[in-house]
Amino acid sequence: MARADGRTSLFDRWSAAYDGAALQRVAYRPVHDAVLARVDDLEPETVVDLGCGTGQLSRRLLVRFPEATIVGVDVSDGMLARAADRLASSDADRYGLVRASAGWLPLTRSSVDLVVCTESFHWYPDQARALQDLADVLRSGGRLVVASIALVTDVGDRLVRSVTRAGGTPVRAMPSHRMRQLLARSGFDVIHQRRIPRLGPIGWPVLTDARRR
Numbered sequence: 001m002a003r004a005d006g007r008t009s010l011f012d013r014w015s016a017a018y019d020g021a022a023l024q025r026v027a028y029r030p031v032h033d034a035v036l037a038r039v040d041d042l043e044p045e046t047v048v049d050l051g052c053g054t055g056q057l058s059r060r061l062l063v064r065f066p067e068a069t070i071v072g073v074d075v076s077d078g079m080l081a082r083a084a085d086r087l088a089s090s091d092a093d094r095y096g097l098v099r100a101s102a103g104w105l106p107l108t109r110s111s112v113d114l115v116v117c118t119e120s121f122h123w124y125p126d127q128a129r130a131l132q133d134l135a136d137v138l139r140s141g142g143r144l145v146v147a148s149i150a151l152v153t154d155v156g157d158r159l160v161r162s163v164t165r166a167g168g169t170p171v172r173a174m175p176s177h178r179m180r181q182l183l184a185r186s187g188f189d190v191i192h193q194r195r196i197p198r199l200g201p202i203g204w205p206v207l208t209d210a211r212r213r
């Protein structure tokens with residue numbers, strides 16, 4: 001079940017401006033391009049887009065994997081409403097939208113071939129639990145591709161966490177090596193990790209591709 005908190009309303013408010021063309025082109029499109037390139041050789045039957053937002057990437061996954069079922073999961077009703085509008089012209093049998101929070105996914109164990117998660121992981125209040133939950137729903141050999149903001153050092157991560165916590169919405173942008181450690185502890189082998197270049201003042205996110213053991 002989704003857990004309502006202060007973040008939900010932040011994302012509900014944000015959803016109104018989220019699809020702005022300039023924001024998408026500069027901030028999110030490069031991330032989606034990188035994730036799609038990374039999964040291009042896969043043939044998944046079931047794909048979860050965790051923290052799917054307004055469904056920009058879910059829509060492209062539906063096109064890229066014409067035989068697959070795509071499940072968009074998000075905690076924000078505002079984001080999900082926009083995702084529903086975006087996907088309405090798609091084959092309704094092939095997608096679903098679920099309101100749930102990372103770590104509490106209402107999905108069957110070992111039922112998913114691929115999880116993608118873009119620009120969302122750094123918002124999760126319990127990232128270890130989120131990864132353990134993903135390890136449960138992914139089948140053995142399934143893939144998890146996360147692209148999210150990542151600080152370079154633990155000190156930077158702690159600083160950003162405490163500053164953003166004071167503002168009411170903590171951001172947990174763990175460095176790449178911490179992400180690798182957490183994935184290893186959660187039953188994943190990391191097979192690829194790199195920064196995704198993009199223009200503008202927002203930092204370059206880190207893409208991490210991991211295989212469920």
Ligand SMILES: C[S@@+](CC[C@H](N)C(=O)[O-])C[C@H]1O[C@@H](n2cnc3c(N)ncnc32)[C@H](O)[C@@H]1O
Nearest residue numbers: 011051052053074075076079101102118120123
């Ligand atoms: C910056 S948006 C990214 C949306 C989309 N993945 C994209 O790349 O365009 C972050 C999204 O993560 C969602 N989110 C934040 N915390 C979440 C949680 N605990 N569980 C599920 N989704 C969450 C927000 O509602 C929001 O839609």
